[in-house]
Amino acid sequence: MNREELEAEVMDLLQHSELRMTPQRRAIVRRILTIPGHFSADDLVTALDQTQEEASRATVYRLIPVLIELGILREVEHGYDHSHYEVVRDPGHHEHLICQRCGEVIEFVCPAIEEAIVEVCQEHNFRQYQHGLEVTGLCEQCQQEADDQHLSAS
Amino acid sequence: MNREELEAEVMDLLQHSELRMTPQRRAIVRRILTIPGHFSADDLVTALDQTQEEASRATVYRLIPVLIELGILREVEHGYDHSHYEVVRDPGHHEHLICQRCGEVIEFVCPAIEEAIVEVCQEHNFRQYQHGLEVTGLCEQCQQEADDQHLSAS
DNA sequence: CACCACCTGAGACTCAATCTCATCTGGTAT
DNA sequence: ATACCAGATGAGATTGAGTCTCAGGTGGTG
DSSP states (O other): OOHHHHHHHHHHHHHTTTOOOOHHHHHHHHHHHHOOSOEEHHHHHHHHHHSSOOOOHHHHHHHHHHHHHTTSEEEEOOSSSSOEEEEOOSSOOOEEEEETTTOOEEEEOOHHHHHHHHHHHHHTTOEEEEEEEEEEEEOHHHHHHHHHHHHHHO | OOHHHHHHHHHHHHHTTTOOOOHHHHHHHHHHHHOOSOEEHHHHHHHHHHSSOOOOHHHHHHHHHHHHHTTSEEEEOOSSSSOEEEEOOSSOOOEEEEETTTOOEEEEOOHHHHHHHHHHHHHTTOEEEEEEEEEEEEOHHHHHHHHHHHHHHO
16 A cells, blocks of 8 residues: 555545544644654654644644554554654554664564464453564674673673 | 562572662662562652662662663553563563553463564574563453443444 | 534643762772 | 772752643534
8 A cells, every 4th residue: 555545544534533634633644654664752743843734742642642543553662762653554563673772673574473362362352452562682783792792891 | 489589589680790789779679579560660669668668769760771681670561651560570471461441451471472473583583582562452341331332422 | 604512732731760969888909 | 807989879950751721723514
């Protein structure tokens, strides 16, 4: 799905919810869809400030939970900083490997994990909305660097 | 492993790192090990304040990342509030089902997921330190209540 | 085209988390 | 024992992400 189609779909979703379409909300959605990776709420505020598009911090912060509720955004916790979000682009939910040292985020998909989660939810009669798996550790390069550092220190 | 053994092991870990053993650090570790479930940094500060044990907020906040680094604590994100932590008690790492409505946290273990993660890490030459899987949605009771509400609203 | 429930923005506010810096101390070397 | 100092501490100031307030604005329906 390309950006235009996605934007149309999202706008449609908003229109058919009980929400009003306002220039601010359109601007926020448009901006979100042009951000390639993860972003924080404040990144959004800053990005909107820099262009002529108008949407205040309060409005941005108010819209984010709504977009999560609608399944358009998903919260991604990096664990070190404040909240980050990403656009849900189905199909293919992905999980994250996060390097503790350099902060690199490697995305991967794993059907086996998806299936296992569905089974667990059935066992517990839990209705899954979203899930997020984050594996923290060291990426290939940082393993090398960390090991070198450790050797020279001892 | 009971609490005394765990405490001894943790103290040993601290002693053999480059860290100094201070009364404050001992107090914090002892307190952490007596908390049954998840806790926030501020819960810890409050708990220490209430007893005669002494450790300032700054000291608590300074020690938490160290304990995570040592693998003694793990960060658990509830996503709605500030950071929460839990003691790593091996074997049997568990994942979390989190109810968006009432906040209940259901823990579960799933060897299939653990295995899948190990495989993915091997594929990416990633050295795993920790992982956390959080599934958000509705618990059994809240599904019922949310559905009832939805019906009466329409 | 009038109406009003919903939306917005500026800025005050909250409070978890971090920083500062003067003082203290664990643990090693002497 | 004891002197020494890198590392640790605490009280309080500071930061900053996120929330709240409230007066005024507006989308969209009847």
